[in-house]
Amino acid sequence: MIEFPPLPIDLPWNLPTYLLLDGVSVPNLAKHLHKWDNPAYNLYQTTRWQDLSDISPYLIALKGANDPLLSYFREHAAQEWGYLLFSNANVQTLWDHWRHLLTVKHPSDVEVMPRIADPAVMHQLFGLAEQASSARWFGPFAHVCLPDGVETTWWQHKRPDPAIAEPETYRLSDQELTALGEVEFRNFVSGLSEHLQTYFPDFMTTFTEPERRRYAQKVADDAYQQGFASEQEITLYANVFGYLAGQPVTEHPDILQLLTLSTPDAPLKRVERAAELAESRAADRQGSLL
Template identity: 35%
Template sequence: MSLSTSLPADLPWNDQHAFLLLDGATEPNLLERLKQHDPGVSTIALFDTTSFTELREISPLLVTIEHPDAAIFQFFCEHAHEEWGVLLFSAEPAHGVAQHLRKLLTVEMPEGLPVMLRLADAAVARVLFGSNDARLSGPLSCVVTADCVGTNWHRHQPQPRLVEHPDLPTPYRLSAQQNSALDHADQRRALIELDAHLLSYFPTHHGGETLAQRWPRLEQLLQQALALGLSSKSDLFFYANAMAALDGSTPEQHSHIHRLLHTPSLQSPGERVVLAAQLAHQWTTQRSRS
């Protein structure tokens, strides 16, 4: 099934305003690319009129979509698997939707520390607008997000509200459950990026025709890395590099690398995994020459 052809049925195109929320930080020169499809495209940069104004070039963009056949919407569907955009519907026009979304650019963690959200990331949007707090949805009547792992779409519609547009406190403080779900979304994004990395550099050692088929292996790599005390995305990538380079070998052939990864020393786990990846690359190079 293709994400570009499997949108949920009965979306409120005729009854509501339709918008795309696109991530300007993930997609370079986003506004220029949109204008290539529609020179008259109507957009609002969420960073405008906020403390992030100087970062306008990488601002999330709220894009008005007149109908599902619009060129920009087709562009979005073609890239939906990259998960740097969200489809929104609202009875309110763009200005009201932008005002609400700006309140969620920065939220507080449960302990009160501020954190910036990537609102246009599909996984982040699923956490926020799929929660039971109707205040997060505000004027939004429907939120549609792509899932590149399951190759499907998720449709989120807020529960009926007792009052119209409940006030959203600013800053909004995440619950422990929401914070945990956002951490999981960050891990998921890291695995999606890791998948692309492994396909580029280790295509013969990263099996499976689809991301869904490769996903269990990616999760296994993450759990193994965490068990070794490796917590950052760069640590995960170095660990995956080492494992991919050593794929097909026996433990006896690289026991020194195994000891390096699993034996505590004065070096941090992050320092040891960088060295392990270097040694694994050297071992692979030497084997290919012999």
């Protein structure tokens, strides 16, 4: 497991401190919270999503820097379960703020549910609000601290002071949509890294743990540059290199042609064929070792 750094030393512990945890990222979150006596507030309670309370985000009051729940959260920081928030406002105000943001408007005017307890998502949104000197997303919170399991670091954002008032109705901006798209691709790359470790474990053991994620990122970037844009196409592209297990693709001209030369065939068809050929070469290689 990658060792995560300690929390930043300059956090404002003089303010009341909270955790916002993601019920999607932490299975059986409510059950886990019973181990501690911290006040915990289910954001889906009494809303139209109350039947989905098992995946609800929870706002949890902490008892300062030495809270056992905080220690448990820090131990699992790389898993990005949620993040720290600091505010002098009363709990009802904080609860109301997040419940107001359970849904926001897409530019196309449809209602969407942002992952408000996801550190990767909110790092982007808080950062854009800071740049705009806006209280957008911060609401009554003065300071937030979010773990980043990819960069193995903590990000901090401060509510601008003075700040442009928080909007009454939230509509995602083009900048925010672009940032959320980047988060989606980031998460896909993390999943691709896990996929490669699952299906090509011998090959992936040639990389250190930090190198594996970087390798998956490079493969995804290369695939995109070659015109393979969908998640399925990029995964098949990665499979080619998993099957080749470090062999240069230049040693397989037929596979190289499928990956690099545009043909009348659709990209998906080309990369599927390339993966089939690479799998066949891997089987032949394995057979010759028996």
